[in-house]
Amino acid sequence: MMHHRNIFQNILKVSLFLLFIVTSHEIVSAEGGPCKDYGDCDEFKYSLNDIDSLQRGASTYINYCYGCHSLQYSRWGRVAQDLEIPEDIFFENLVFDKSIKSGDLMTGAMPEESATWFGVEPPDLTLVSRYKGDDWIYSYLRAYYEDSSKQYGVNNLVYPGTAMPNVLLSLQGNQRLVCKDIPKIAKNGGEKRDNDGNPIMIEKCGFLEVQEGTGSLSKEEFDKLIYDLTNFLVYVGEPIKATRERIGWYVVFYFLIFTALSSLLYREFKKDYKK
Numbered sequence: 001m002m003h004h005r006n007i008f009q010n011i012l013k014v015s016l017f018l019l020f021i022v023t024s025h026e027i028v029s030a031e032g033g034p035c036k037d038y039g040d041c042d043e044f045k046y047s048l049n050d051i052d053s054l055q056r057g058a059s060t061y062i063n064y065c066y067g068c069h070s071l072q073y074s075r076w077g078r079v080a081q082d083l084e085i086p087e088d089i090f091f092e093n094l095v096f097d098k099s100i101k102s103g104d105l106m107t108g109a110m111p112e113e114s115a116t117w118f119g120v121e122p123p124d125l126t127l128v129s130r131y132k133g134d135d136w137i138y139s140y141l142r143a144y145y146e147d148s149s150k151q152y153g154v155n156n157l158v159y160p161g162t163a164m165p166n167v168l169l170s171l172q173g174n175q176r177l178v179c180k181d182i183p184k185i186a187k188n189g190g191e192k193r194d195n196d197g198n199p200i201m202i203e204k205c206g207f208l209e210v211q212e213g214t215g216s217l218s219k220e221e222f223d224k225l226i227y228d229l230t231n232f233l234v235y236v237g238e239p240i241k242a243t244r245e246r247i248g249w250y251v252v253f254y255f256l257i258f259t260a261l262s263s264l265l266y267r268e269f270k271k272d273y274k275k
C-alpha cells in the first residue's frame with residue numbers, strides 16, 4: 001500500500017516539475033525576451049531554394065564578415081557547389097587568399113593575436129543561426145544605433161553593449177534613437193481624443209531612425225541585404241536543410257498515398273469476411 005502511494009507522489013512531483021519548467025520558460029520569454037531592448041525580434045522566414053539570395057548573402061558575408069568571423073565547419077568547394085557558383089568564378093571573385101584550395105575549411109582570415117582587439121574574440125558563425133536563431137540575427141544586424149558613450153560610437157538594441165563594431169554603417173547610414181509624438185491609446189484600444197475630437201499625442205522615445213543621406217542603401221535595400229545575409233547563415237548552419245525538407249514532403253506524400261491504398265485494400269478484404 002505504502003509502495004503505491006510513493007509512486008503516485010513521485011509522479012505528482014515530476015508532473016509539477018515539468019509544469020514548472022514549461023511555465024517558467026514562458027515567464028522568462030515574456031520579460032526581457034531574446035531581442036532585449038528591441039522588444040520582440042522581427043520574424044525571419046528563410047528561403048533556402050532561393051539560390052540568388054544565398055549567393056548575394058555569401059558575397060556580403062565574405063566581403064564584410066569573414067575578416068573577423070570564420071565558418072570553420074564549412075568548406076569552400078561545398079559552398080560553391082551548393083550555391084551553384086562555378087568554382088573558377090567563385091574562387092576568382094570570393095576567395096582572396098590564392099593558396100586556398102576547394103577542400104579547405106573556411107577557417108577565417110583573422111590573425112591569432114586579434115582576440116584582444118575587441119576584448120571578445122569574434123565567434124565562429126557556422127552554427128550561429130542554430131543557437132541564436134534566425135530572427136535574432138536578422139534583428140541584431142539592423143539594430144545598431146549611435147551612442148557616443150561606447151567604444152565604437154555605436155550600441156545595439158538587440159545586443160546591448162556588443163563588442164562588435166557596426167561594420168555595415170556605410171551601407172545602412174547612421175541610425176539613431178529618436179523620440180516621436182504618437183497618439184495616446186485609450187484602455188479600449190482606440191486613440192484618446194480631447195474635447196475637440198483631436199487625438200491626444202504623447203512623446204515616446206527609442207525609435208530607430210536612419211539619418212537621411214548618410215548611407216548608400218535605402219531602408220528596403222538594406223533590409224534585403226540583411227535578409228540575404230541571414231538566409232546564407234541559415235544555409236551554412238545546416239547545408240542539408242533544403243534537401244531534408246524536400247525529402248520530408250516526399251515522405252508525407254508517400255504516406256498519404258500508402259494510407260489511401262491500404263484503406264481501399266481493407267475495404268476489399270472486409271467484403272470477403274461479410275459473406
Ligand code: HEC
Nearest residue numbers: 064065067068118120121122123128137162163164165167
Ligand atoms: C571587426 C570585426 C568584426 C566584423 C567585421 C564582424 N563582426 Fe560580428 N562580431 C565581432 C565580435 C568581436 C563579436 C562578439 C561580440 C560580443 O560578444 O560582444 C561579434 C559577434 C557577432 C554575432 C553574435 C554571435 C554570438 O554568438 O553572440 C553575430 C551574429 C555577428 N557577429 C555577425 C556578424 C556579421 C553577419 C558580420 C558581417 C556583416 C560581422 N559579424 C562582422 C566582430 C566582428
